[in-house]
Each structure stands twice: as C-alpha cells, then as structure tokens.
Amino acid sequence: MKVSIIGAGMVGSSIAYATMIKGVAREISIVDINGDLAEGQALDLSHGAPYVHPVRIKGGNDYSLTKNSDVVVITAGRAQKPGETRLQLLKSNAKIISSIVESCLKYSENPIILMVSNPVDVLTWVAWKKSGLPRERIIGSGTTLDTARLRQNIADHCKLDPRSVHAYIIGEHGDSEIASWSTANVGGVPIKEFCNGCLAKGCERDKVFERIFENTRDAAYKIIEKKGATYYGIGLAVARILETIAGDHHSVLTVSSVHEEFRGMRDVPFSVPSVLGKKGIERILPLKLSDDELKGLENSAKVIKAAIESILENREPRAESPRDGK
Ligand code: NAD
Numbered sequence: 001m002k003v004s005i006i007g008a009g010m011v012g013s014s015i016a017y018a019t020m021i022k023g024v025a026r027e028i029s030i031v032d033i034n035g036d037l038a039e040g041q042a043l044d045l046s047h048g049a050p051y052v053h054p055v056r057i058k059g060g061n062d063y064s065l066t067k068n069s070d071v072v073v074i075t076a077g078r079a080q081k082p083g084e085t086r087l088q089l090l091k092s093n094a095k096i097i098s099s100i101v102e103s104c105l106k107y108s109e110n111p112i113i114l115m116v117s118n119p120v121d122v123l124t125w126v127a128w129k130k131s132g133l134p135r136e137r138i139i140g141s142g143t144t145l146d147t148a149r150l151r152q153n154i155a156d157h158c159k160l161d162p163r164s165v166h167a168y169i170i171g172e173h174g175d176s177e178i179a180s181w182s183t184a185n186v187g188g189v190p191i192k193e194f195c196n197g198c199l200a201k202g203c204e205r206d207k208v209f210e211r212i213f214e215n216t217r218d219a220a221y222k223i224i225e226k227k228g229a230t231y232y233g234i235g236l237a238v239a240r241i242l243e244t245i246a247g248d249h250h251s252v253l254t255v256s257s258v259h260e261e262f263r264g265m266r267d268v269p270f271s272v273p274s275v276l277g278k279k280g281i282e283r284i285l286p287l288k289l290s291d292d293e294l295k296g297l298e299n300s301a302k303v304i305k306a307a308i309e310s311i312l313e314n315r316e317p318r319a320e321s322p323r324d325g326k
Contacts, residue, residue, distance in 0.1 A: 001025050001246040004066035004108075006100050007076030008032035008059060011116060013041045014235025015073060016057070020045060022239050023053030024246040029069070032076065035061030063103040069111045071245060072104045073238060074127070077117040082224055089118050094311055097123050101130040112245060112280050115140045116238060120173045121256050121304045122311070124269040128258045136280040140256030142271030143169040144237040145230075146177055147254045150216045157212060158194070160186060167191065168254050169216060170272050170287070171300030177271075178296035179213045183287050241276065248278040257281045259301075268301045268308070 003025040005012045012030060019025050028045075032038035042059030049055050058065055066072060077093040097117060104111065113131060115124045115138070124140030131138065146169035148162075155162035167184035171177045184191040195205045223230045244251035254271045262268060275283040289297065 001070045001242075002027040002029070002068060003071050003073060003242060004029040004031065004069040004104070004111075005073045005075060006031050006066075006104070007074065007117070008034065008038040008041045009075065010229050010231040011234055012073075012075040013045070014231040015075065015116070015238045016041065016045055017048075018235040018239035019242055020049065020055050020057070021052050022243055023055070024239065024243045025055060028055060028057045029065040030057070030059040031061060031063060031065055032059070033061060035059075063107055066104050067107040069104070069108040071112045071114055071242060072108065073114045073116060073242075074100055074123075075116045076100055077123075082228075083221075090122055090307055090311070093117050093119070093123060094126050097126045098130045101127050105131060110137070112137045112139060114238065114241060115256075116234065118173070119307065121269045121271075122307045124256050125258055125267070125304075125308050126311070128267075128269070134280075135258045135260070136282070138258060139241070139276070139280060140173070140269060140271070141234065141238055141241065142256030143171070143173050143177055143254045144241060144271075145234050146173060146216060146219075148233060148237055149219050150179055150212070153212045153216055154184070154186075154191070157208065158186070168273055168287070170254060171270050171297050172304050173256065173271065174303070175217065176296075176300040176303045177217060178293055178300060179209075179216065180287055180289060180293055181209055182290045182293060244276045245278055245280070250275050250277045250282065252276075252285065255281070257284070259284070262301055263298050265301055265305055268305045270297070270301050270304055272297075 005016055008030045016028055030038045030042050038059035042057045046057040077096050113127050115127050117123050120140045128138040150167050150169050151162040151165040154165045164187050168180045169177050170180055186194045220230050252273045253276055255274050256269045256271045258267055258269045273285040274281050
C-alpha cells in the first residue's frame with residue numbers, strides 16, 4: 001500500500017513512524033509546504049527501515065510525490081494553541097484542506113482520504129465536498145483517539161488490559177463528544193455489572209464514570225498545556241486505521257464519516273463505531289444508546305452542523321458546544 005502524509009509536523013511524522021513500525025505500507029510519501037522539513041523527516045525515518053520492515057520513504061514539497069496513493073492522510077494545518085477550541089481552528093484550516101485535496105487528486109484518481117487535521121469532523125466534510133469522492137472513501141480519524149483514551153482510563157481504574165475494555169466515545173472529536181456507557185463492556189460483561197463488585201466496597205460508580213469521561217474529553221487540553229501538542233497517541237491511532245485498510249481487516253473503529261441522514265440532519269460527519277476495510281467505510285453499526293446518550297449525540301451532530309454552516313455562510317462558528325471558548 002502507498003500512503004501519502006500531507007503535513008510533516010509532529011502529527012504527520014508520528015503517523016509515519018507508527019505506520020512504518022507496524023509495516024502496513026510499502027511506500028510512504030511525506031509532503032509539506034516546508035519541503036526541507038518533509039525531506040528531513042523522510043530521511044530520518046528511512047534510516048530506521050532496516051530495523052523494522054522494508055519501506056520506501058520520500059519527502060518534499062512537490063505533490064507529484066503522492067502519485068498513485070492508496071490513502072492520503074492529511075495532517076497539515078495549524079495545531080491547537082493552549083486553551084483554544086478545535087472549532088476556532090476551523091476557518092484557517094478549511095482553506096488549507098481544500099487546496100491540499102485539489103493537489104492530491106491531480107496525482108491519485110480514487111484514493112481514500114483520511115483526515116486528521118482539526119477540527120477533524122468539519123474538515124472531513126470539507127474534503128468530501130471538495131473531492132467529489134464517495135462518502136465511504138472519506139474518513140476522519142474522529143474519536144479513535146478519544147476512544148483509546150477512554151479505554152485506557154477505564155483500564156487504569158479497573159486494573160485491566162485496555163484491549164479487553166470495549167467502550168466508545170462517539171459524536172464530535174471535541175467538547176461535545178459523549179461516552180456510550182450503555183454499550184460499554186469488559187469481555188462481554190456490561191460495564192455497570194462489571195462494577196458491581198466494587199460498588200459493594202463503596203465505589204460511587206456514576207461519579208467514577210463522570211470523572212473518567214471528563215479526563216478523556218479534556219486529555220488533549222492537559223497534554224497541550226504540558227508539552228504543547230499531542231502526537232504519539234494520534235500517530236498510533238491513525239496507524240491502526242491504516243492497518244485495517246491495508247489488510248482489509250473489517251475492524252470496528254470510531255472513525256468519522258459523512259452520514260447521509262441522522263435525526264433530520266443531512267450530510268453531517270461524526271464518529272460512531274464503523275467497520276473499515278480496503279474500500280473504506282463498509283458499515284455503520286447501530287449502537288443501542290440510552291435516551292440521554294442519543295440526545296448527546298444529536299447535540300454533537302448539531303455542533304458540527306453549525307460549524308459547517310458557518311463556513312457556507314462565511315461567518316464565525318457559533319459557540320454551541322457547552323465548553324467552546326473555554
Ligand atoms: P504542526 O504544526 O507540527 O504540523 C503541521 C504541518 O502542516 C507543518 O509542518 C506545516 O508546515 C504544514 N502545513 C501547513 N500548511 C500546509 C499546506 N498548505 N500544505 C502542506 N503542509 C502545510 O502541527 P501538528 O501538531 O502536527 O498538528 C497537525 C494537525 O493535527 C492539527 O490540526 C492538530 O490539531 C491535529 N491533531 C489532530 C488530532 C486528532 O485526534 N484528530 C490529534 C492531534 C492533533
């Protein structure tokens with residue numbers, strides 16, 4: 001598989017690093033407006049190839065490097081500043097993404113486009129609109145990272161292997177995202193039942209769930225405050241998405257895609273567990289949500305829709321997300 005990564009910054013280079021270690025691409029091209037950076041990253045990474053898997057890595061500022069890509073991963077754009085919401089990044093990144101999609105499609109006819117730049121859901125929609133590609137080939141990394149954070153936080157609390165925790169963050173990759181506690185389970189045991197043992201010892205389950213969710217939702221703010229950016233987690237999350245596409249694994253991941261219809265809203269992208277294979281999104285799974293969770297998901301879709309409308313109407317996005325601007 002040939003993967004092109006647009007944006008050679010912290011996120012793009014971490015994705016390249018994780019992808020080459022997993023051995024899911026035979027060719028990786030890295031393109032950045034800063035050609036020296038892309039070339040430097042490619043050279044540095046390529047020197048690790050003898051210790052992992054055979055892979056050809058090239059970098060520069062010329063889009064011809066992306067010729068015949070199976071997947072184009074877009075990480076270019078401005079990173080989130082401390083205290084800045086993802087939606088505030090919207091305007092500047094939407095323009096950048098449109099021009100990148102146009103350039104990539106000159107060299108690859110029918111690639112899968114995998115959006116990582118923030119705000120990822122809105123930019124997934126921008127890529128879908130701009131590219132004219134079918135919806136199943138436009139994927140946002142969505143809440144794959146948030147879902148990993150939730151599983152890890154539950155695993156830490158319950159002293160478990162996070163791979164045995166099946167729990168999802170759905171909706172926006174951002175402040176309005178929600179945890180689908182009603183479907184969460186540990187090895188097939190619903191999480192609320194799994195907690196019974198600890199409840200007997202006085203654990204306040206609902207408060208613990210709330211704290212775990214808040215730590216999950218706010219993780220990026222905390223990391224950005226401490227080290228300026230987040231990149232290793234997303235690097236591994238995107239490599240996992242690429243792995244299921246390359247191997248046609250039909251894995252279930254909470255990626256973002258442009259939904260035809262949801263509760264009267266058309267063409268709104270958000271994340272729900274989806275089956276992924278070599279053709280892109282194969283199936284969206286019907287989660288059995290509680291009434292409150294369904295309301296939360298609807299609110300999240302509305303936040304994204306409002307941001308998309310702000311692009312269409314050329315005005316600042318409305319701060320509809322409960323924590324926008326904080
Ligand atoms: P960064 O500043 O380190 O890298 C961005 C790169 O994009 C820079 O090298 C810059 O030169 C390049 N760039 C800018 N405009 C370009 C253009 N027109 N064409 C080509 N390259 C261009 O930022 P980062 O930390 O790597 O973050 C990148 C993006 O990923 C941000 O939008 C960030 O918010 C997002 N992100 C998403 C997730 C997620 O879960 N989806 C997680 C972390 C970061």
